[in-house]
Amino acid sequence: MAKILFVASIHHPEALRAMPPGTLFPSSMAQHFWEKALRKRGHTLAAFYRNQPAIGGMGRTKRHSQRLTPGKLIDAAFNRVPPRLNPDLRARNAALIAQAQAFQPQIVWMVGDNTVIYPETLAAVKRETGCKLVYACGTSPIVFSHPIDRAAARLYDLVLASDYYHGVQWLELGAQRMECLPLSACDPDFHHPYDLSDAERREYACEIAFVGTLTPDTLYSRRTRALEALTDFDLGIWSVHDVPDSLKKHVRGRALGEDMLKILSAAKLCFNTHGDFVFYGGNLRLFEVAGAGVAQIAEDLPGTRTWFPDDTIITYADHADLRAKVGAILRDDAGREAMAARAKAHVYQHHTYDVRAARFEELMEELL
Structure with a gap:
């Protein structure tokens, strides 16, 4: 059985807080059902939430809008700071290395759309733990990925892509291998017809x-x-x-x-x-x-x-x-x-x- 460390963003923090203690992901995220299936098969799991600040608790769900809002202006200002000069991001990267050293995973499962974790951080984790790096993505690297994500492509031992064409794009960026394996599926205990009042x-x-x-x-x-x-x-x-x-x-x-x-x-x-x-x-x-x-x-x-x-x-x-x-x-x-x-x-x-x-x-x- 393997030790698997998920590196992911929590999109619905309120939903996670409502889950039983020890749950890594809320049921609104596909990773919740991967967590359940992998635990059932005897694997040991942990998670690092890369989108949460190094100091302070979890935030709230972000609502996407096409309008110009104060929140967008604040985010735009922070995004102008190069990731490696952002002290909070530097602290998060250090925290990931520390967690990996303590957990010693065989697999690091990197969920797509990374804007936080530096390539050199992933290289350090691989070097210090001997793990394999799996990148799991449901979107196109041409459309969604960021420079620090693409710069790490050659570190990815395996890319899991929901869309075959996206997997080919990751190979072109330097990933070692790709598998078209839809990251979504169904869990019969949850995805079933519901009786309604x-x-x-x-x-x-x-x-x-x-x-x-x-x-x-x-x-x-x-x-x-x-x-x-x-x-x-x-x-x-x-x-x-x-x-x-x-x-x-x-x-x-x-x-x-x-x-x-x-x-x-x-x-x-x-x-x-x-x-x-x-x-x-x-x-x-x-x-x-x-x-x-x-x-x-x-x-x-x-x-x-x-x-x-x-x-x-x-x-x-x-x-x-x-x-x-x-x-x-x-x-x-x-x-x-x-x-x-x-x-x-x-x-x-x-x-x-x-x-x-x-x-x-x-x-x-x-x-x-």
């Missing part, structure tokens, strides 16, 4: 549900334009971030964790178009929605076709095709429910976090 059904019921991010437009324009094509349907949108003006009348609130599954359980269909930076497929909702027993529609991408048989998901080619297929599936209650049942059975067999963890163990054996 009458009040919950009234609150959440809609024909088409979307739960996710829509801003900034530079990253999610495909998703926004597709939703705009569906505004004459009974459309419900839930997001913890800002929403474009064109869709605000459809916003029903915020949703994380179990609330998201209740929303899906009340809907007839889930909308699941990927972000602008995904051309292979494999976003977080793809497997969660199927586990919740809800029919879903997504754009026609290679990964979607790879992971889902044709009779378990609806795919569309353009907005006219999207509207036609949404209308047809909403009129066919029996066909929609049968598709959702097939999708649920499929992901419970092939796309659980236990299945992902088993494949990761095989990869670890090759690394160690």
